[in-house]
Amino acid sequence: MVKKTLVAAAAISLSTFALSSCGSSSGADSGSDSNDGTITMGFAQVGAESGWRTANTKSIQDTAKAEGVDLKFTDAQGKQENQIQAIRSYIQQKVDVIAFSPVVETGFDAVLQEAKAANIPVILTDRAVDADPSLYKTFLGSDFVVEGEKAGDWLVENAKDADVDGDGTVNVVQLEGTTGAAPAIDRAEGFAEKIKADDSIEITASQTGDFTRDGGKQVMESFLQSDDSIDVVFAHNDDMGLGAIEAIEAAGLEPGKDIKIITIDAVKDGMQALADGKINYIVECNPLLGPQLMDLAKKVLDGEEVPARVLTDETAFTQEDAKAALPDRQY
Amino acid sequence: MPETATRAQRVLRHPLLWPVMALVVLLLVNVVAKPSFLDVRMQDGHLYGNLIDIMRNSAPVMLVALGMTLVIATRGIDLSVGAIAAIAAAVACTRIIGAGDEAALSTAVMAMTYAVVVCIVLGAWNGLLVSVLGIQPIIATLILMVAGRGISMAITDGQITTVNNPFFSDLASGFVLTLPLAFLVAVAMVLFTAVLTRRTALGMLIEAVGINPEASRLAGVRARTIIWTVYAFSGLCAGLAGLVIAANTNSVNANSLGLWIELDAILAVVIGGTSLMGGRFSLAGTFVGALFIATLARTIPNIGIPSEVNYLFKAVVVIAVCLLQSPKARALLRVRRSAAPTLAKAGSPA
Known part of the structure; x- marks a missing residue:
């Protein structure tokens, strides 16, 4: 009985020693790190x-x-x-x-x-x-709000060019990010705030594309079917914008010309599309x-x-x- | 009753009645919201319109649901289809990029063939776990559901991989005889499977396994081989679906490609009237179910449901359809409306 207790006690003390030595050694390491x-x-x-x-x-x-x-x-x-x-x-x-x-x-x-x-x-x-x-x-x-604001500012400055069909109003469709995600909420907020400056700019439809190309494409297809006066697409990220480009091309229109596209992120594929003239403006999210x-x-x-x-x-x-x-x- | 059943009663009892009605009602809702919803016109030599988009977008769910139908008929379930779709897309896209001539037809064909073979192997792995090792289907396929997405991420290094191959792109965006190629591929698969299962004894054997694997084995049915085969077939279908999804955007995003498609597929199967208890299946029902899912997806932006209530709207529609299909729920409704008890029996499953 006594023997067993002793062994147990020894084991416990050993293990605590091992633990503490482990802790202290790494502590000493990092301590020396900050010193040198x-x-x-x-x-x-x-x-x-x-x-x-x-x-x-x-x-x-x-x-x-x-x-x-x-x-x-x-x-x-x-x-x-x-x-x-x-x-x-x-x-x-x-x-x-x-x-x-x-x-x-x-x-x-x-x-x-x-x-x-x-x-x-x-x-x-x-x-x-x-x-x-x-x-x-x-x-x-x-700051995602600032990103949305930059996109909105550009549209306000280029409102005349953006009114592709020349009917006096700039009809914007918005491809939102994942519902509830901070970037989606903030980018929409910043954008909406800035486009108030120009009465001719109006968001006519807005729907989530879940930040994905497939989502952006499917939502854009639907928008194109139900509305033929779309002037501008504002996508909360490049990928949805790239999906929208495919939908616009499938509808026989020319992205970047017949419908202007603004996106956020500036990933490589997005930048390539921008350089190719298929996207008009990208706000960087670095x-x-x-x-x-x-x-x-x-x-x-x-x-x-x-x-x-x-x-x-x-x-x-x-x-x-x-x-x-x-x-x-x-x- | 059956002998004296009028034509109207036969129609009322047809298992496809409720799925088709749900689809028609959903289309009507869209037409009310946007009268031009059903318009179809010619453009660049092919048809163009909401209905055409719905056909094209229904292809992935239809393919996955097709494989799922047979799996469910054996009283199983395949949760790994989304991950398998992602693997198929990842394999095909990385092979296209790695090929000597990225835009060649042979590159696309080779890459797709390779991807499909990989998916059949993955499906067979599921079948092995279920049929030979006797692991419950939900657990056996859960393994690949989790691991598969990791595998597809590893294949693509976690990057969105973009490909430029016109032939690969045509799989989703191309048109044959003015109709979307993706839809035709899916329909061809459904028809092929229908002939295979309904013109031979295979369908009956699958159903027998679903009702009682042990009894069917004792009766001389090779239950194990049949279960193995349906999972491999489900893998094949999921792989094709993955290729269509990837071709649709000419890219693969291993994170999101085919995410939750297993749930849409199960929904399509159930809406189509196949019982999750196994033992019977309806390929025509699955076809309608997949069209219903695609129409529902199109309905949300078309009638302008705000993003916040997307899922709520979807759920309400699905519960409504399920209630419509439930003979008990219909009977309850009818008893309330009129005191004609004989009618209550009319909706019992065929």
């Missing part, structure tokens, strides 16, 4: 669900390599619990800074509290969370956050104040811009 000036960053990515996301991941990994940042990278495969686990393990490894693109908006409060208690600054990229702003340092990402993220991480670790919201450097492309930009486009 190397930054250790834990990055918990959403997944690899699109070309945009892949470019985003690549940018972060490449920049980290170039700037000598020790990047610990995990892919949450679109699941929040994976992401929370990854962040917890970063806290245990005592990385210098944690960055992540939240899978969803809510449910990160507890793990963010833990990071705060461990004195590890957190930077959000690309997507926001619905949590106390004191729990993270800053949020680096696109996935190459790496340089800005590393810059912010350094500032945060040096104790500099950073703004709570940092916008991604973004631009917009006309057909001429696309021709110039296409050769060295990374994604």
Whole structure:
């Protein structure tokens, strides 16, 4: 009996020793890291669900390599619990800074509290969370409302050209993103706000195409059947715009001329269509956050104040811009 | 009753009555919303109009539902069809891109053949799990439903792959005899299957397996081979559907291609009057069911349902159709309307 208890006690103490030594050794590692000036960053990515996301991941990994940042990278495969686990393990490894693109908006409060208690600054990229702003340092990402506004501004400026059939009104059909997704809601809002400036511009129909080419094509087919006065398509991403192009061509019309097309994202296929004259204007949604993220991480670790919201450097492309930009486009 | 049944009563009892009526009503709703809905005109040498679009867009669901019908007739289910469609598209598109001459006819034919063979193998894998290893169909096919999308992502490196091959594109966007090629392919598959199952004993054997696999085995039916075959056939159909979807946009997005098509297909099968309990199936019903699903998809933008209530609208229509088809629900309605109890029996399944 006594013997058994002893063995058990020894086993427990051994295992705790093993655990603590494990924890302390990695702690010592990262401690020395921050002393010698190397930054250790834990990055918990959403997944690899699109070309945009892949470019985003690549940018972060490449920049980290170039700037000598020790990047610990995990892919949450679109699941929040994976992401929370990854962040917890970063806290245990005592990385210098944690960055992540939240899978969803809510449910990160507890793990963010833990990071705060461990004195590890957190930077959000690309997507926001619905949590106390004191729990993270800053949020680096696109402003989807601004993207919608840029699209709306361009249309207002080019309203005369956009009125293809010359009937005095610019009839716009909108291909929405996935219902309820932040980019879909915000882009629609920004666009609607800006086109108010011109009474002749009117959204005559709006329907979700789920951010996919197939969805965009099917919805556009239907719009074309029921309305022959469409002047402009505003698609919430390039892919739906590319689907719309196919539908317009199948209807015997010329995309970019008979019907103007405005999209958002600027992925490679979209830029190609823009350069080919099939799309008229693309507002960029830039996935190459790496340089800005590393810059912010350094500032945060040096104790500099950073703004709570940092916008991604973004631009917009006309057909001429696309021709110039296409050769060295990374994604 | 049956001997004295009038023609009207026979029509009323025909199992295709309710699916066809649902389709007609849905078309009428569209016409009321947009009187020009049924207009069809010639353009660039082929027909053009909502009905033509519906035919073309119904092809993927029709193909998937066709395979699903036979699987369901054996009291099984195939959840992996969407993932198999994505794999077919991924395989075909990457092969087209990797070929020497991207735009050649031979490239398209080779790539599609290769993709279809891969899908038959995947379907056979499902069949192996179900028939030989005795795993429940919903679990056996769930494996490939999850893994398959991962496989298609791996094939395409998670990127949207765009192809430029006019022959591949024609599979979805091309026209033969002024009708969409995709629709003709789907119809040809349905007819082929109908002849194969209804002009031979195969259909009856499939139904026998669905009613009682053990009893049919004891009666000398090769239940295992039949189950294996229907899953492989379902894989083939799903693969063809995947090719049509990819050709429609000349690209494959492994994430979204064929996503939830299994549910649309099951719905088409059920609306068509095939019982999920197995033991009987109706290919004509599945044909109508697939057209119904495609018409429903077209109805939403046509009558201008706001995006937020899309799914709600779909659900309401589906529940209405299911209630219409349920003899019990119809009987309840009728008893309330009139006190003619004999009529209540008229709707019992044929």
